[in-house]
Amino acid sequence: MTTAAVATATRAMRRPARSRSLKAWYRNGTLVAGLVIVGLLVLVAVLAPLLTPYDPIKQDLQNSLLSPSADHWLGTDKYGRDVLTRLLYGARVDLRVGFLAVLIPFVIGSVLGALAGYFGGWFDTIVMRVVDVFFAFPFYVLVIVLVFVFGNGEKSIYLAIAAVSWVAYAKIMRGELLVAKKQDYVVAARLGGMSHGRILVKHIAPNVLSQALIYAMSDIVMDIMAIVTLGYLGLGIAPPTPEWGSMILDGQEFITTQWLQATIPGLAVVVTSLGLSLLGDGLSDLLSPERRK
Amino acid sequence: MPGATAQTAARRASHVPVQPGVPLLSVQDLTIGIRGSAGRSVAIVEGVSFDVAPGQRMGIVGESGSGKSLTLRAIAGLLPKPVEVLSGRVEYGGADLLTMPAKKRRTLMGPEIAMIFQEPMTALNPVVRVGDQIAEGPRRHLGMSAKEAGELAVSMMARTGIPDPRRRARAYPHELSGGLRQRIMIAMAVSCGPRLLLCDEPTTALDVTVQLQVLRLLERLCSDTGTSLVFVTHDLAVINQTCSELAVMYAGHIVESGRVAEVFRQPRHPYTRGLLESAPDFDRPDRELIPIPGFPPNVADRPAGCPFAPRCGYVRDHCTEAMPPLAEVAPGRLSACYESDRLTEVLA
Amino acid sequence: MLDRFRFVPIRLLQSIPVVIGVTIVVFFMVHLLPGNPALTILGQTATPERVAALNTQLGLDKPLWDQYFIFVGRLLHGDLGDSLTYQRPVFDLVFQAVPITLSLLAFALVLSLVISVPLAALAATAPGRLRDLLVRVFTLIGQGMPQFWVGIMLILLLAVKARAFPVGGYGQTAAEHPYYLFLPALTLAIAMSPTTIRSLRASTINVLGADYVGTARSKGASGISLFRGHVLRNAAIPTVSIIGVNLGYLVGGSLVIEKVFAIPGLGSLMINAIFSRDFPTIQAVALFVALFVIVVGILTDVVYTLIDPRVDLSSRERA
Numbered sequence: 001m002t003t004a005a006v007a008t009a010t011r012a013m014r015r016p017a018r019s020r021s022l023k024a025w026y027r028n029g030t031l032v033a034g035l036v037i038v039g040l041l042v043l044v045a046v047l048a049p050l051l052t053p054y055d056p057i058k059q060d061l062q063n064s065l066l067s068p069s070a071d072h073w074l075g076t077d078k079y080g081r082d083v084l085t086r087l088l089y090g091a092r093v094d095l096r097v098g099f100l101a102v103l104i105p106f107v108i109g110s111v112l113g114a115l116a117g118y119f120g121g122w123f124d125t126i127v128m129r130v131v132d133v134f135f136a137f138p139f140y141v142l143v144i145v146l147v148f149v150f151g152n153g154e155k156s157i158y159l160a161i162a163a164v165s166w167v168a169y170a171k172i173m174r175g176e177l178l179v180a181k182k183q184d185y186v187v188a189a190r191l192g193g194m195s196h197g198r199i200l201v202k203h204i205a206p207n208v209l210s211q212a213l214i215y216a217m218s219d220i221v222m223d224i225m226a227i228v229t230l231g232y233l234g235l236g237i238a239p240p241t242p243e244w245g246s247m248i249l250d251g252q253e254f255i256t257t258q259w260l261q262a263t264i265p266g267l268a269v270v271v272t273s274l275g276l277s278l279l280g281d282g283l284s285d286l287l288s289p290e291r292r293k
Numbered sequence: 294m295p296g297a298t299a300q301t302a303a304r305r306a307s308h309v310p311v312q313p314g315v316p317l318l319s320v321q322d323l324t325i326g327i328r329g330s331a332g333r334s335v336a337i338v339e340g341v342s343f344d345v346a347p348g349q350r351m352g353i354v355g356e357s358g359s360g361k362s363l364t365l366r367a368i369a370g371l372l373p374k375p376v377e378v379l380s381g382r383v384e385y386g387g388a389d390l391l392t393m394p395a396k397k398r399r400t401l402m403g404p405e406i407a408m409i410f411q412e413p414m415t416a417l418n419p420v421v422r423v424g425d426q427i428a429e430g431p432r433r434h435l436g437m438s439a440k441e442a443g444e445l446a447v448s449m450m451a452r453t454g455i456p457d458p459r460r461r462a463r464a465y466p467h468e469l470s471g472g473l474r475q476r477i478m479i480a481m482a483v484s485c486g487p488r489l490l491l492c493d494e495p496t497t498a499l500d501v502t503v504q505l506q507v508l509r510l511l512e513r514l515c516s517d518t519g520t521s522l523v524f525v526t527h528d529l530a531v532i533n534q535t536c537s538e539l540a541v542m543y544a545g546h547i548v549e550s551g552r553v554a555e556v557f558r559q560p561r562h563p564y565t566r567g568l569l570e571s572a573p574d575f576d577r578p579d580r581e582l583i584p585i586p587g588f589p590p591n592v593a594d595r596p597a598g599c600p601f602a603p604r605c606g607y608v609r610d611h612c613t614e615a616m617p618p619l620a621e622v623a624p625g626r627l628s629a630c631y632e633s634d635r636l637t638e639v640l641a
Numbered sequence: 642m643l644d645r646f647r648f649v650p651i652r653l654l655q656s657i658p659v660v661i662g663v664t665i666v667v668f669f670m671v672h673l674l675p676g677n678p679a680l681t682i683l684g685q686t687a688t689p690e691r692v693a694a695l696n697t698q699l700g701l702d703k704p705l706w707d708q709y710f711i712f713v714g715r716l717l718h719g720d721l722g723d724s725l726t727y728q729r730p731v732f733d734l735v736f737q738a739v740p741i742t743l744s745l746l747a748f749a750l751v752l753s754l755v756i757s758v759p760l761a762a763l764a765a766t767a768p769g770r771l772r773d774l775l776v777r778v779f780t781l782i783g784q785g786m787p788q789f790w791v792g793i794m795l796i797l798l799l800a801v802k803a804r805a806f807p808v809g810g811y812g813q814t815a816a817e818h819p820y821y822l823f824l825p826a827l828t829l830a831i832a833m834s835p836t837t838i839r840s841l842r843a844s845t846i847n848v849l850g851a852d853y854v855g856t857a858r859s860k861g862a863s864g865i866s867l868f869r870g871h872v873l874r875n876a877a878i879p880t881v882s883i884i885g886v887n888l889g890y891l892v893g894g895s896l897v898i899e900k901v902f903a904i905p906g907l908g909s910l911m912i913n914a915i916f917s918r919d920f921p922t923i924q925a926v927a928l929f930v931a932l933f934v935i936v937v938g939i940l941t942d943v944v945y946t947l948i949d950p951r952v953d954l955s956s957r958e959r960a
């Protein structure tokens with residue numbers, strides 16, 4: 001619909017493009033906002049012991065279910081523990097598990113998907129059939145069942161999430177490879193006698209990894225959601241370790257009297273995911289601007 | 294069908310009174326562009342004026358980027374964002390389309406003014422049956438029932454020469470050929486009996502043989518019903534076949550206008566002459582084609598003075614100082630060239 | 642016209658290997674349990690007799706492949722074993738719960754469209770302007786909210802404070818069900834809306850720039866009639882597949898939401914089964930849900946074909 005005249009005029013209206021410098025970074029508000037939020041959260045998690053005088057686990061039944069006050073800004077839970085303290089320590093658990101949970105499926109899924117896409121043939125067929133089977137199970141169904149099967153605890157959360165979410169990386173990487181292997185530079189490298197391994201690592205990986213990375217950012221959000229949900233269902237990180245999901249579960253009991261207790265940890269999750277989403281959007285702008293509409 | 298025509302006529306009377314001697318469409322000093330912050334606006338089309346009398350067929354010719362399509366879209370109120378009319382008037386039957394309420398203007402679109410687009414593939418909604426797309430206008434504007442409008446659509450399709458119209462009305466656009474799709478577009482445009490038809494390069498996307506059929510159809514429909522036409526194209530041969538009047542646009546300005554036959558016989562602007570000499574002529578295939586050297590200027594950095602000066606063989610010093618005004622050089626002939634007196638050669 | 646739906650039987654045939662894969666995964670769930678599954682299920686204090694009895698009931702005393710084929714054979718007869726908790730065929734339990742979960746999902750789907758379509762339209766008609774920004778903030782925050790927490794917040798606001806809706810449960814009569822299902826359905830709808838809005842916004846912006854919208858405007862169409870007649874259906878085409886994928890995700894979410902609102906659907910059945918280590922029930926729910934997702938995948942393509950006359954999946958399958 002745009003006529004040629006409009007195209008040139010629009011180009012003329014734009015300010016002259018600056019070089020890809022730090023300025024481009026600053027202008028990318030989304031990325032900066034994401035970095036700031038996530039950075040602050042990580043800082044709070046790391047500095048938790050310095051930020052609060054209370055112990056996140058030690059019970060003080062004399063002071064249970066206190067309303068917010070100068071001593072306890074967000075009140076205390078049913079075991080008399082300071083809610084703010086548990087919130088800060090909870091950030092340690094949820095962020096750590098969320099970030100670590102992404103690593104295994106990222107590596108396994110990317111490698112399998114890349115090999116399937118690059119070599120094709122029977123290997124591709126088998127991998128994609130397995131991917132189809134796993135895709136048939138909704139994320140939560142499989143994660144919940146697997147956490148149950150592997151037993152409670154952090155390790156089984158990693159295993160369950162890895163078993164479920166590698167398929168997405170495999171699908172993305174396979175698609176990228178199908179395109180990449182037909183590119184001239186890859187064909188040229190092959191004709192030049194380069195080995196498959198060298199081509200994959202030297203020529204293809206740098207070009208295709210960005211999509212998997214961008215997906216990983218949204219995947220961290222999904223994993224944190226899963227951890228919190230498992231915690232809420234009583235299948236996640238075992239109490240008394242402070243964790244946002246189980247804090248919501250504890251707070252739900254007192255929803256009529258102390259509604260802050262269920263609300264605040266949820267807000268913490270919202271802020272965390274918001275920061276990570278902004279970071280992911282900003283990264284995707286930065287890594288593949290041409291794909292954005 | 295007679296019922297429909299009577300209805301159309303009845304509605305018309307209430308809409309826009311047209312007095313004899315008054316142009317149906319009058320574009321006055323139209324400037325189109327992108328409004329920038331702090332007055333940094335860029336004009337793509339500048340100071341365009343022309344009149345179209347009832348029944349007259351006006352061609353606007355120019356290279357891509359000359360602003361001819363935008364001029365047409367401004368008349369139809371379909372400028373693509375962020376482009377807008379910066380100043381000027383577009384009068385239809387004496388009323389300014391640009392200042393009238395959007396609601397009133399929409400009641401004109403269809404029964405008074407209709408438009409035919411360049412790409413019949415993309416200009417038709419891919420998920421709606423073509424018969425329903427034609428019927429939409431009559432249902433909205435002529436108050437027809439779905440059934441009446443459907444019948445009208447089929448008869449309109451028959452009128453545009455579509456074989457087996459009843460079956461084809463139930464087809465989706467992708468199931469029809471390019472020529473048939475453009476006939477559908479035409480049937481859609483004339484379904485409410487408009488008095489002004491706007492055509493944006495309607496034959497560019499078609500094969501040469503189909504082009505000719507579609508042009509003949511358009512011409513016949515217009516002369517049958519006395520419909521006025523504004524026809525935008527880059528192809529001089531097409532203008533010759535369909536239009537009586539001609540305006541040549543270059544870099545957002547009208548540089549020459551007049552009756553088609555006269556302009557073709559004796560161009561009074563170097564650009565028009567260049568266009569004529571660089572276009573193949575089927576009647577005289579042996580004639581030498583002389584391309585115009587260089588390229589049209591970018592909208593952002595148009596030279597001071599005449600925009601054609603850098604490519605012009607007649608250029609003098611004063612050409613680069615100020616834009617030559619569009620002035621009458623002969624009865625009914627306008628040219629925006631200081632040197633138009635030197636262009637007296639008759640091409641024939 | 643019907644020709645274009647020839648892909649349905651082909652797709653059904655093609656999903657057979659996937660279904661077989663699903664049964665393998667469901668079957669082997671039991672065998673991923675560390676140590677003796679019967680012992681794990683019954684707990685360490687179980688008597689050897691009970692362990693042996695359960696081993697026989699689960700068929701755990703036979704070679705693995707034999708067990709699998711017995712499992713599949715029973716499956717084909719509609720026999721998924723008995724629930725360890727209720728001592729009833731799990732098939733019955735699942736089929737009691739399915740209509741409840743399906744109506745929750747359908748309700749949620751409708752609500753999510755009611756939320757998404759106007760918001761996407763608002764955003765797409767003024768890209769970069771304030772209302773677009775507000776919609777984007779809504780989608781970003783919506784994506785970041787844990788579903789169960791949204792449920793709890795809705796309970797807090799609309800059930801506890803405003804007392805407009807029940808805190809949980811499914812109600813007794815057919816007339817009560819929609820009233821009881823409203824909050825859980827709204828929860829799921831809020832969870833599902835952000836991706837739908839994002840997709841619909843992008844495709845609407847695309848469609849609004851399309852030539853045929855210009856054509857419609859040149860016929861005098863505008864506002865809602867333009868949107869309904871020419872924009873929505875075209876813009877919905879890419880969104881349909883997004884919703885299809887999302888429905889699978891929604892099934893998973895509904896399991897948790899049912900727990901929050903104490904709705905006796907598949908989710909509550911499964912979560913309760915997990916806590917009572919009722920393995921046949923867990924297997925049955927997982928199997929049913931996976932089959933549901935496969936069917937939704939095919940249905941998505943049917944809808945896709947229905948709304949876009951250009952699509953011919955049958956010819957692609959043949960190619």
